[in-house]
Amino acid sequence: MTFQNKPGQDFxxxxxxxxxxxxxxxxxxxxxxxxxxILAANSWLDRMYPYKVPLAGKKCYQAxxxxxxxxxxxxxxxTLENGQPDSAMVPYILGGQPRGTLEISVYxxxxxxxxxxxxxxxxxxxxxxxRDKEKLxxxxxxxxLGTLVAGVAHEINNxxxxxxxxxxxLQEAWEDARPILEQHARDHGDFKLAGLPFSRISGQMSNLFxxxxxxxxxxxxxxxxxxxxxxxxxxxxxxxxxMNQVIxxxxxxxxxxxxxxxxxxxxxxxxNLPLVGGDSQKxxxxxxxxxxxxxxxxxxxxxxVLVRSFYNQEKQAVIVEVVDQGEGISAENxxxxxxxxxxxxRKTGGTGLGLAVTSSIVKDHGGILEFASxxxxxxxxxxxxxxxxxxxEGSHIRTIAYSDQVPGHGEKP
Ligand SMILES: Nc1ncnc2c1ncn2[C@@H]1O[C@H](COP(=O)(O)OP(=O)(O)OP(=O)(O)O)[C@@H](O)[C@H]1O
Ligand SMILES: [Mg+2]
Numbered sequence: 457m458t459f460q461n462k463p464g465q466d467f468x469x470x471x472x473x474x475x476x477x478x479x480x481x482x483x484x485x486x487x488x489x490x491x492x493x494i495l496a497a498n499s500w501l502d503r504m505y506p507y508k509v510p511l512a513g514k515k516c517y518q519a520x521x522x523x524x525x526x527x528x529x530x531x532x533x534x535t536l537e538n539g540q541p542d543s544a545m546v547p548y549i550l551g552g553q554p555r556g557t558l559e560i561s562v563y564x565x566x567x568x569x570x571x572x573x574x575x576x577x578x579x580x581x582x583x584x585x586x587r588d589k590e591k592l593x594x595x596x597x598x599x600x601l602g603t604l605v606a607g608v609a610h611e612i613n614n615x616x617x618x619x620x621x622x623x624x625x626l627q628e629a630w631e632d633a634r635p636i637l638e639q640h641a642r643d644h645g646d647f648k649l650a651g652l653p654f655s656r657i658s659g660q661m662s663n664l665f666x667x668x669x670x671x672x673x674x675x676x677x678x679x680x681x682x683x684x685x686x687x688x689x690x691x692x693x694x695x696x697x698x699m700n701q702v703i704x705x706x707x708x709x710x711x712x713x714x715x716x717x718x719x720x721x722x723x724x725x726x727x728n729l730p731l732v733g734g735d736s737q738k739x740x741x742x743x744x745x746x747x748x749x750x751x752x753x754x755x756x757x758x759x760x761v762l763v764r765s766f767y768n769q770e771k772q773a774v775i776v777e778v779v780d781q782g783e784g785i786s787a788e789n790x791x792x793x794x795x796x797x798x799x800x801x802r803k804t805g806g807t808g809l810g811l812a813v814t815s816s817i818v819k820d821h822g823g824i825l826e827f828a829s830x831x832x833x834x835x836x837x838x839x840x841x842x843x844x845x846x847x848x849e850g851s852h853i854r855t856i857a858y859s860d861q862v863p864g865h866g867e868k869p
Contacts, residue, residue, distance in 0.1 A: 484558075484579030487565070490536055490572070492516050492526065501579065507551060516577070522549055532575050535562045539572045548583065556583025605686035609679045616679065619672040627665040634658060674805070681809035684741075685796060690820045691738055696731040699739070699765050699774050699841065706743040707763075710751075714761065717751035724764035732774050732841040738817045739841075742825075745810040746778040746837045752801060753782025753835060773824075773840040780836075785829040787857035793827065794853050819852040830858030 478485050479499040486497040497511035497519075505511060508519045516532070517523040526533060531542035541563050548556040561578040637654060641647065646655050707714070707723065714721050743763075750761045759781040766775050785793060792798045794815040799808030818825045821841055829835035 483581075484577070486511065486516070486577050486579075487574060488516055488532060488577060489574045492532065494519060495574065504548070504579075504581070505550070520549070521546070522552060531560060531562045532577065535564050535575050536572055539564045539566070545582070548581065556581060557586050558582065602686040605682050609682045609686065612675065613679050616672050616675045619668065620676065623665060623668045623672060627662075627669070630661055630665065634661075678807050678809065681807065681813050684813045685809060685816060687816070691735045691817065693734045693821050695734060695736055697734040697736045697739060698729065698731055699776055700725045700729055702736055702739045702743060703763060703765060703776065705736075706740050706747065709740070710744055710747050713748065714751055717754050717757065718759060718761050719757045720760040722760065722762045722764075724762075724766075726764070726766040729765055729767055729774055730843040732821075732843050734821050734841065735817075739821070742814045742817050742839060743776060743778070745814045746839070749810060750778050750780035750782060750835065750837070752804070752806075753780055753784070755783060768840075771840065773842055775841075776839045778837045778839075779834065781834045784831045784833045784835055784858075785827070786831050790827065790829060790855040790857050793855075794825075815853050824852055824854060826854040826856065828856035828858060833858045 475498075481498065482500060484498065484501040484504060486501055487495045489495055492515050494511050494514055494516055501511055502509045505519060508514065511519050517525065517527050517530070521527050527546070529544050529546065531544040534540070535542045541561065543559065543561045545557055545559050547554045548558045559580045559582045561580075563576045563578070564572045565574045565576060567573045637649075638658065641654050646653050648654065649657050703723065703725065747761065747763065754761070760779075761781075762777075762779045764777050764779075766777070767773070768775055789798075789800065794811045795808070796812035797808040798812075799806035802808070815825055818839065823842065824838075824840040826838040826840070827835060828838075
């Protein structure tokens, strides 16, 4: 506790035990006179405002808010006026930068005649509390958004099912009717269908139907991704899953697409890979999304995609790595790639839901997804799963922007 040398305040100086108590409190306590001079401040405040020590002797607005005059929100002014306790939330400013939020409670100090001769200020750092509250609000907003998205997805699914079921039927009906209409045109001359000459429209009908069928398939795909993303209940991670098997199944499903993008695909399976707790289908979905992204990033068929599994003893993690020699991701885009609807491939049909769904599945598995990338340096996506099912604290997504020196391929197993 530091005190300002002022006549009449010596009683505090003579009470080291009291000072010791005040210094031991994990909150700020200071005493102000009517002119806002700090008469005493405990050591918590010294730690919070290291550049302003000693605090005693300074005006409170200079010491705590870097201001030349009284703060407009000051609760001390009100307490000095009306003699009532007051409080306020104020920014915690250190070195000119806002660092959080403090809650200040102000209590009047009365002299023997009942006049307010000063105040006691009690400071609490509520930065974490506010952050937690915001997180909670964000979580509940996300939950409402999830319900909304799931509802909309459901509503879109029903009419889309009609389109998916009936468009092929209409296409077939058209193919059956076509020779009859062609015969009719030959016998009676060209006629109009939907305002267009039959001779023109008949050649386009197949494309029109194909467009409708493709479009409805795409809607179904997006709706399914949205449903996955908005899923409220965590998935059941109770199966014992062999990640090598997951890779094998994934490659069966994606083989054609891989062949379309690269002649240089390699896969390495670790021996004796421990099983992980999980949902094998959801984990297949994760690996599929990573492989698709890797393939779609390639600029030529000679570029490589490599998939490998291994066990990292030190981290006690089963790791599946998908490495590509594709275009890479800029440092600016890297933190955004798991955001829903973030896509740089919109023109070629990307929805930006692939990694959003992937990251929520990884989170449900208590795993980590790590991306290391840089423009022109390829991308390494690493999925960490923990056989021990240990619950992870902190972020499930990590990104590393390759610096100029770091080569574009992953660590040795
Ligand atoms: N291996 C990769 N190489 C380069 N960019 C990548 C890679 N993986 C992801 N990205 C970037 O992240 C973005 C988001 O990926 P995400 O899989 O979520 O969506 P998408 O592939 O664009 O669309 P879709 O919903 O069809 O998967 C991509 O558009 C791309 O910019
Ligand atoms: Mg994708």
